[in-house]
Amino acid sequence: MAGKVAERRKVLRENLIVIADRRIAENGLGALRARDLATEAGCALGAIYTIFDDLNDLVLAVNALTFQRLGADVAASLADAPQDATEQLITMAQAYHAFAASNYLSWRALFDLERPKGETAPDWYLQEMGQLFVYISTPLATLFPNRNADEIGLLTRAIFSSVHGIILLGLDEASAGVTKDKIDDMIAVILLQLVGQN
Amino acid sequence: MAGKVAERRKVLRENLIVIADRRIAENGLGALRARDLATEAGCALGAIYTIFDDLNDLVLAVNALTFQRLGADVAASLADAPQDATEQLITMAQAYHAFAASNYLSWRALFDLERPKGETAPDWYLQEMGQLFVYISTPLATLFPNRNADEIGLLTRAIFSSVHGIILLGLDEASAGVTKDKIDDMIAVILLQLVGQN
DNA sequence: CCTATATATTGAACCCCGTTCAAGTATGAG
């Protein structure tokens, strides 16, 4: 019966990720507590550290899940989007907005998790990011057939960052009177100006 | 001799703000420690709490300073900028970028400080923000004379958020190979597309 | 100037939290 230990560890690992995921979604990254996790998972406090290096490492696993969901949502929005490249960009950006709004705390955790200084983002993060960039650069390439790959790359990053900024500040000061509709409006205005009259 | 106490408290208050400001600039918000502050200020640990509600409250005072400096830099950049409205927008955005880059940790503290949930941003924050918005909306109004105040307001916020997003993500993953020049390029590309061919 | 009362300051102690590691327990090969 080889693997009794490995089996238990695998189950516990999944469990901890699911629990941390829910707790972050409900109360935010800042409210995540090792002791709460251990209690809810029915494991010892130290058990967490036999599976993850530290809480950051666990949050990283949760963030991977969140990022996958985000990517899936954006991809899904493309599925029933119009063929028009500009419309596709707007549809994706608003799908990004919708995801950020209804998974706000999980979405924040993607960016609020502080990396140990000097350490670069993990591989899967860059890959998921790259996938999002492909979704953006594809319609851009058809909109701007004369621009070379570098220019498209720069524009892709600039557009992603812009949409991200609009959503980040818009959702952050939700109190300050920026409604979801206004955020969608800003996204549309920016994208239309950027690529609409190509 | 009325005011001996008040005088001491005022001096200590200024002192603490200056010290916290420097420590944040050097090591970041996350490394700020009440005990370090007390030691460096030569005051008792508890003295901090006779002047500020908590460390957050002190950081808020530091952030007010940072925001003023930021506003001053942006205003100064306008002083020797060309008359052309589009150029003015680009100049200001790049001044914002320059400030964020050379005061990175202080600038991050402006946004990383978590507000007690449900609490809205303090007044001075909204006012400084409003001032930045005026700098942006003024050239926009000349560029788009046909748009009404609401539309200009939305565009102002959208543009600020976009530039903010480009700088935030650009500086965040400095490791991932986004140079300052590329950030300035993205800012210019976005702004030119947005308003350049008005 | 002196005393008494009110006010301000102090820093040891409290509580919370992430992480560790010595002691205890389970595993599986022989």
Next chain:
DNA sequence: CTCATACTTGAACGGGGTTCAATATATAGG
């Protein structure tokens, strides 16, 4: 079944924000 190895446990450690009883200082009245 036995034993060495590997795994698990949770009390304890260190560090950090905040509090508050004790102490010291300031002020008002005599």
